[in-house]
Amino acid sequence: MEQKLKTDFDKFISTSNFSNQEIKLKKQALDNFLKNGFPSRKLENWKFSDIKQIIQKNIGELAFYNNYNIENEINDDIFIKEIEHNKIVIINGKVERLSFEYEESDKINLTTLDNFNQNSNDDNSLLSLNNSFSNKIHNILVKKNYLFKKPLIIYQITNEKVSNTNINFQLNFELEENSSIKIINLSDDNSEKNFINNLFNFNLGKNAILKNYKIDKKSNTNIKYDYSSITQKENSISETFIFSSASEYIKNEVSCNLEGQYSSAFINGIHLLSKNKHHEIRTNTNHLYENTKSYQLIKSVIDESSKSVYQGKIYVDSKAQKTDGYQLSKAVLLNEQAEFNAKPELEIYADDVKCSHGSASGSLDEDSIFYLMSRGLDQKTAKELLINGFLLDVVEKITDEEIKILLKNMIGLN
Amino acid sequence: MRDKQIEDLKDYKYGFSTDIESFKAPKGLNEEVIRFISNIKKEPDWLLQWRLKAFERLKVLKEPDWQKAKYPKIDYQDLYYYSAPKSFKEKPKNLEDLDPKLLETYKKLGIPLQEQKRLNGIAVDAVFDSVSVATTFKDTLTEKGIIFCSISEAIQKHPDLVKKYLGSVIPITDHFFATLNSAVFTDGSFVYIPPNVKCPMELSTYFRINASDTGQFERTLIIADKGSYVSYLEGCTAPMRDENQLHAANVELIALDDAEIKYSTVQNWYPGDKDGKGGIYNFVTKRGLCKGKNSKISWTQVETGSAITWKYPSCILKGDNSIGEFYSIAITNNHQKADTGTKMIHLGKNTKSKIISKGISAGKSDMTYRGLVDISKNASNSTNYTQCDSLLMGNKCGAHTVPYIKNKNSNSNIAHEATTSKISEDQLHYCQQRGLNQEEAVGLIVNGFCKEVLQQLPMEFAVEAQKLVGISLEGSVG
Numbered sequence: 001m002e003q004k005l006k007t008d009f010d011k012f013i014s015t016s017n018f019s020n021q022e023i024k025l026k027k028q029a030l031d032n033f034l035k036n037g038f039p040s041r042k043l044e045n046w047k048f049s050d051i052k053q054i055i056q057k058n059i060g061e062l063a064f065y066n067n068y069n070i071e072n073e074i075n076d077d078i079f080i081k082e083i084e085h086n087k088i089v090i091i092n093g094k095v096e097r098l099s100f101e102y103e104e105s106d107k108i109n110l111t112t113l114d115n116f117n118q119n120s121n122d123d124n125s126l127l128s129l130n131n132s133f134s135n136k137i138h139n140i141l142v143k144k145n146y147l148f149k150k151p152l153i154i155y156q157i158t159n160e161k162v163s164n165t166n167i168n169f170q171l172n173f174e175l176e177e178n179s180s181i182k183i184i185n186l187s188d189d190n191s192e193k194n195f196i197n198n199l200f201n202f203n204l205g206k207n208a209i210l211k212n213y214k215i216d217k218k219s220n221t222n223i224k225y226d227y228s229s230i231t232q233k234e235n236s237i238s239e240t241f242i243f244s245s246a247s248e249y250i251k252n253e254v255s256c257n258l259e260g261q262y263s264s265a266f267i268n269g270i271h272l273l274s275k276n277k278h279h280e281i282r283t284n285t286n287h288l289y290e291n292t293k294s295y296q297l298i299k300s301v302i303d304e305s306s307k308s309v310y311q312g313k314i315y316v317d318s319k320a321q322k323t324d325g326y327q328l329s330k331a332v333l334l335n336e337q338a339e340f341n342a343k344p345e346l347e348i349y350a351d352d353v354k355c356s357h358g359s360a361s362g363s364l365d366e367d368s369i370f371y372l373m374s375r376g377l378d379q380k381t382a383k384e385l386l387i388n389g390f391l392l393d394v395v396e397k398i399t400d401e402e403i404k405i406l407l408k409n410m411i412g413l414n
Numbered sequence: 415m416r417d418k419q420i421e422d423l424k425d426y427k428y429g430f431s432t433d434i435e436s437f438k439a440p441k442g443l444n445e446e447v448i449r450f451i452s453n454i455k456k457e458p459d460w461l462l463q464w465r466l467k468a469f470e471r472l473k474v475l476k477e478p479d480w481q482k483a484k485y486p487k488i489d490y491q492d493l494y495y496y497s498a499p500k501s502f503k504e505k506p507k508n509l510e511d512l513d514p515k516l517l518e519t520y521k522k523l524g525i526p527l528q529e530q531k532r533l534n535g536i537a538v539d540a541v542f543d544s545v546s547v548a549t550t551f552k553d554t555l556t557e558k559g560i561i562f563c564s565i566s567e568a569i570q571k572h573p574d575l576v577k578k579y580l581g582s583v584i585p586i587t588d589h590f591f592a593t594l595n596s597a598v599f600t601d602g603s604f605v606y607i608p609p610n611v612k613c614p615m616e617l618s619t620y621f622r623i624n625a626s627d628t629g630q631f632e633r634t635l636i637i638a639d640k641g642s643y644v645s646y647l648e649g650c651t652a653p654m655r656d657e658n659q660l661h662a663a664n665v666e667l668i669a670l671d672d673a674e675i676k677y678s679t680v681q682n683w684y685p686g687d688k689d690g691k692g693g694i695y696n697f698v699t700k701r702g703l704c705k706g707k708n709s710k711i712s713w714t715q716v717e718t719g720s721a722i723t724w725k726y727p728s729c730i731l732k733g734d735n736s737i738g739e740f741y742s743i744a745i746t747n748n749h750q751k752a753d754t755g756t757k758m759i760h761l762g763k764n765t766k767s768k769i770i771s772k773g774i775s776a777g778k779s780d781m782t783y784r785g786l787v788d789i790s791k792n793a794s795n796s797t798n799y800t801q802c803d804s805l806l807m808g809n810k811c812g813a814h815t816v817p818y819i820k821n822k823n824s825n826s827n828i829a830h831e832a833t834t835s836k837i838s839e840d841q842l843h844y845c846q847q848r849g850l851n852q853e854e855a856v857g858l859i860v861n862g863f864c865k866e867v868l869q870q871l872p873m874e875f876a877v878e879a880q881k882l883v884g885i886s887l888e889g890s891v892g
Contacts, residue, residue, distance in 0.1 A: 044480070318809045333824035336791070342819040344830070351806035351836040359819055362827030 001062075002034060008064035012133060015069060019114055029131035036125035045124070048309040048341045049280045051225065054249055058223060059193050063165045068094045068135045072159060078188055079155070082406055085184075086152040091159060092191075093167040095138055100152075107146040113137040113172060126225055130199045134168040142179040144205075151182040151403060156198070158191035158222065170199045173210070175236075180209035182400055184407075189220035189247070198226045204236040206260065211400055213241045213407060216250060224250040234260030241398055242269035243411055244279045255284040258292035258320075268397045269298040270411075271331075273306035273338075280309035283327075287320040296327040299394050300361075301387050305337035311345070312357065318349040325353070331361035332390060334383075388413055439496035445469065448597055451496050455566050455600075458573060468586035468596035475590045482782045482814065483722045483751030485695060488660060495598045495631070554614070561606040562617055565633055568604035575606055579637055583666040583703045583730070592699040595631045595664040602632035602663070607642035607673070616872050618647040634665040638673035640706065645676040647875055658686075658721060663698045671706030671733070676714070678871050680879050683719035690749025690778075693721025700727035704736035704762075712739035714870040716879040717752060718886040726784065728757035731765035731793075738767040741867040743879075745886045746779030746811070755785035755802075755817075760793040760826070769800040772864050776807035776887055782814040789826045796826040804834040805863060807856075807887070857884045 009030055013023060038052035039045070055062060072091040079087070089097040100108055113136075142148070158167065175181060202210055212228065224247050230238050242252050256265040269281045285294040300308040314325040331340040344357035364386055372382035392413050398404040408414055439450045448469055452462040477488075555562050561572060568576050586596045603619045619634070638644050661683065667675050677700075686693025696719075702711035713727040729738030740756040758767035767787070775781040783802045804813035815832045837859050845855035861868070864883060868876050 321809065331821070333821065336824050338822075338824055340819075340821045342817075342830075344815075344817060344819075344832070346804075346815040346832060346834055347812070348804070348806065348814065348834050349812045350809050351811075352809075353806070354833075354835050356831070356833040357815070358832070359817070359830040360828065361819070361821040363824050 001037075004061075005030065005034065005064055009132065011065050015067070016135070018136075021114055025115070026132045029128045032128040033125050033132060036128070039125055045282065045311070048311070048343070049249075049251055049278060051126075051223075051249075051251070054223060054278070055195055058221070058248065059164055059195060061164065062195060064133055066093055066133070066162065066165055066167055070094075070161065072096055072161075078157070080153060080186075080406070082409075083151065083402060085150050086148075088152065088154045088171075089157065090155065090169060091157045092162050093169045093196075094135055098138070102150040103148060104146070107143045109141040109143065111139045111141070113139050124227075126197055127199060127227065129166070130168045130170055130197050130227075132168075133166065134170040134199070137170045137172055139172040139174065141174040142176060142181055144176040145178045146176075147179065148181045151184055151400075153184045153186060156185065156187045158189045158194060158196070160190055160192075162191050162194055164193050166195045166197065168197045168199075170201075172201045172203075174203045175205055175208035175210060177205045178207045179205070180211075182211040182403065183213065184403065185212070185214045187216055187224075187247075188218055189222055192221045194222045196222055196224045198224070200226075200228045202228065202230045202238070204230065204232045204238060204263075206234045206236065208233070208236045210236075210238045211403075212239065213398070213403060214243065214252065215407065215410065216244045217246050217411065219246045221248045223248060225253070226250065227253045228255070230254070230256045230265065232256065232258050232260060232263040232265065235262045236260065237263070238265045239399060240265075240267045241394075241407075242267075242281060243272075243407070244269065244281065245272040245411075247277070247279075249278045251280040251282065253282045253284070255286075256294065257286045257288060258294065259288050261289050261291045263289070264293035264295075266294070266397070267296045267298075268394050269296075269310075270391055270394050271298075271300035271302065271308040271310075272391065273301070273308055274303040275306060276304065277306040278309075279307075280311070282311040284313050285315065285325065287314070287316045287323045287325065289317075289320055291322045292320060293324045294326070296329075297394055297397060298329040299391055300329075300331040300340060301334065301391060302331060302338040302340055303334040305335070307339040307341070309341045310359075311343045313345040313347065314355055314357070316346075316348040316350050316353050316355065321350050321352040323350065323353040323355065325355040327357040329357075329359045330390075332364055332387065333361065334364070438494045441494055442491045443493070443495060443598070447495050451598060451600060454496070455569075457566075457569055460577065461569060464581070464586065465597050468593050471587055472590070472593045472597055475593055477590050481724055481753045482784075483724065483753050483780060485658070485722055488695070490594075493660065496600055558611050558614065559608040560611060560613055561604065563604055565599075565602045565604045565635060568606075568635075572604075572606070575637065576604070576635070579635060579666070579668055580633075581666075583668060583701045584664050584699055588699070591662040591697045592664055595633060595662050595699070599631045599633040599664065602634045603636075604634070605636040605644060605646065607638045607644045609639045610641040611639075612642065613644040616645045616647050618649070630659075630661045630663070632663045634663070636666070636675055636677070637668045638670065638675050638709075640670045641672045643674045645872060646678070647872060648677070648679045649682070649875075649878075658693055658695055660695045661698065661720075663700075665698070665700040665727075667702035667711055669702065669704050669706060669709035669711050669736075672708045673706060674710040674712075675702065676712045677702070677727075678714040678875055680716045680871075680875055680882065681719050681723070682882060684721075685719050685748065685750050686721040688748050690721070693750075694719065696720035696723045696725065698725040700725060701730065702728065702738070703730045704733050704738060704765075706736075707733045707762075708735045709733050710737040710739075712737075712741070712870070713756065714741040714867065715743070715754075716867070716871070716875075716882065717742070717744040717754060718882045720752075721750060723750075723752040723754055726755050726757055728759065729767065730759045730761065731767065731796075732761045734762040735764045736762055737765070740767075740769045740771070741870045742771045743774070743864045743867045743883065744772070744781055744783075745774045745883060746776070746781045747886055748777040748779060750777075750779045752780070753782040753784055755783045757786040758788070758798060759786075760789040760796045760798070763792070763794050763796070765793055765796045767796075767798045769798070769802070770866050771800075771802040772867055773802070773804040773813055774807070774860060774863070774887065775804070775811040775813050778810045780812045780814075782816060783832075784816045786818040786820070787828055787830070788818075788820045789823050789828065791822045793823055794825040796823065798826075798828045798830075800828075800830040800832075802832045803863070804832075805860070806834065806836050856887065860884075860887060
């Protein structure tokens with residue numbers, strides 16, 4: 001693999017036009033990845049999902065060279081019709097369209113980054129991989145006091161031109177004081193057996209609001225890793241919602257650093273799995289300052305021989321007095337082959353805090369099914385109704401009404 | 415009155431060391447030392463081979479380092495693996511033959527063997543460094559067919575039982591410290607309860623590390639045959655010394671059909687001084703196997719001592735309908751570190767487990783609850799309930815919760831809850847308003863916080879434990 005990485009990297013650099021600074025950073029990132037390789041179960045964070053093995057088993061030999069010079073055609077049919085929205089269209093890891101037609105253009109600043117954040121983390125070599133092979137990184141800066149009028153939908157598309165390839169993509173958002181943005185991240189995969197590695201950075205200034213909804217609902221055989229890093233200043237709010245259901249394997253990782261007082265982070269997620277899928281959500285909330293708040297609610301419905309994993313960590317620094325941190329994960333196992341693993345974790349160094357986590361897993365409640373059946377529903381409908389109610393709980397947490405209705409229809413929960 | 419008590423107990427009161435000449439094996443860990451230990455204990459050849467096999471395995475194992483509490487590297491070649499009071503070369507036949515100094519030590523520890531015998535009705539098997547001193551109450555137990563003796567004696571007198579069960583729960587191929595123990599274990603207790611016998615009294619061992627530079631590697635094996643019941647108590651102390659001492663014990667419990675074992679520990683090893691110097695490294699492997707149907711194993715622990723506590727008393731629920739329970743209070747103060755919890759491994763059908771863990775950290779200490787609940791594919795209709803609560807005092811300490819939850823069976827339910835908080839101002843205010851001073855109020859609230867676990871302890875221990883809880887937190891408020 002090492003040889004392949006090196007030759008693909010040289011090819012990638014020679015066919016792109018990066019600045020010397022970028023090339024230097026990319027080389028460093030590659031060296032870091034070469035040193036660590038793909039993460040395996042030996043690392044604590046990858047205990048339940050050995051991505052090294054999963055890639056070997058499902059993809060085998062992986063190509064790292066991805067030709068960003070190919071022009072891809074955008075098929076307008078895939079766009080959401082129900083609501084007016086701004087668009088970013090990404091095809092095979094390349095940004096094909098950035099359109100902010102509903103916004104005031106002088107309030108948004110679009111640039112590409114020369115100096116990207118190294119994010120070097122020995123536990124997570126995938127970030128290094130991303131840094132070394134991703135194309136030009138776009139930065140979207142929302143200026144002070146500007147509130148986005150319409151949501152931004154990020155269409156992440158892969159087409160049949162790529163297979164057995166590693167696609168790396170990175171995007172940066174900067175929200176200045178008092179600004180806000182709503183993002184829906186929608187994936188649309190028409191490719192097979194790729195390893196897709198996404199990295200999103202969000203920097204929230206004072207009083208900024210980020211609403212980020214991630215939807216994975218089109219069945220595909222790709223393996224995905226999606227990392228969102230959110231840094232929050234005073235009084236800012238981030239809301240993340242993850243619906244993860246269709247890809248073969250996906251690990252969604254959200255890391256929040258609450259650096260300013262009164263900042264809060266909400267992360268809610270749904271796993272709705274069948275067949276042979278393996279999905280993981282990992283959340284990492286770091287309370288680094290006084291009076292911060294975080295809340296996580298993750299629910300899983302697991303059918304056939306699929307596997308759901310939730311790892312959630314709440315870290316409270318000794319400075320972060322008066323922290324509130326709550327976390328709840330619940331899972332329903334519908335089939336004998338189904339599996340649920342959880343690792344809720346608290347690491348606390350301050351005494352004036354209220355932190356708790358709860359985790360429950362089991363079968364659907366027999367009494368509730370009996371109750372519904374005694375009122376004339378057949379067993380299948382009764383079960384569906386219960387599952388619907390179970391998951392709706394999470395969807396109802398979405399604070400944006402328009403998007404909530406859109407997502408409800410999209411997911412099929414009413 | 416209480417103040418006086420506290421004053422007496424403030425410093426580690428078990429911190430004296432007894433001046434008894436001891437008889438040691440040469441320093442270091444090698445085949446020679448293992449042969450030496452085996453030889454001096456007149457062990458049969460199969461056991462020597464078993465030890466050597468463990469030693470072979472040990473050579474390829476690496477010391478684990480994933481725990482939260484880090485410690486300087488231990489030089490295993492710089493330890494004595496066998497130490498016995500010299501007068502022990504010829505083992506005393508009864509209490510009167512014992513070295514009076516030894517008896518004095520036990521008196522200071524608060525377990526006068528003779529009085530205890532008379533008053534408490536507890537049979538004590540005291541382990542002084544590596545050799546079991548004397549076993550009291552033997553006759554009453556023998557009548558019922560109960561075997562309660564040191565493991566060395568059991569190896570001589572009941573080799574079949576030992577051979578059958580030793581290493582059946584903690585195999586020699588286990589992790590580093592367990593394997594180290596298998597290679598060099600010196601003494602410990604052995605209990606066998608015959609079928610359908612309810613042990614009429616609480617069995618108890620008192621461990622004490624005396625000689626410096628020695629590791630204590632005791633091995634306890636408890637077998638409850640069909641339909642039997644036993645409650646076993648274990649208490650630990652060690653003298654004050656500047657250097658750290660290693661304690662790596664193995665405890666194996668086996669419960670056959672319908673049997674029940676209750677194992678209680680009050681651990682009060684020397685925790686090191688206020689600056690974190692010295693103290694015991696308590697790296698213990700405790701594992702129970704519910705082998706038969708309807709069997710039950712229950713662990714209760716009160717962990718207040720040791721510089722580093724690193725242990726996970728576990729239950730393997732193999733028999734159908736078997737039950738595993740774990741009740742724990744862990745208190746850390748000053749520079750103490752504890753990484754403790756349990757593992758509940760559900761293999762049989764209709765198995766149940768319950769975990770109640772209370773952690774309190776004060777000073778500059780660090781407390782971690784780490785646990786595993788694993789329900790396998792075949793363990794249908796199993797349930798687990800876990801509750802772990804932590805209390806923090808001051809902002810220089812840490813409290814962490816790291817549970818691993820694995821559910822592979824759709825008919826089984828797992829519920830886990832954890833909370834972390836400080837003592838609420840309202841409760842403190844309420845108590846103080848009614849005339850308690852701040853320390854008393856904290857003591858009261860903490861005792862209430864721990865009550866669920868304290869209730870599980872046998873009477874004699876509950877009192878001691880309650881006192882310990884108070885002492886351990888001394889000076890942590892205000």
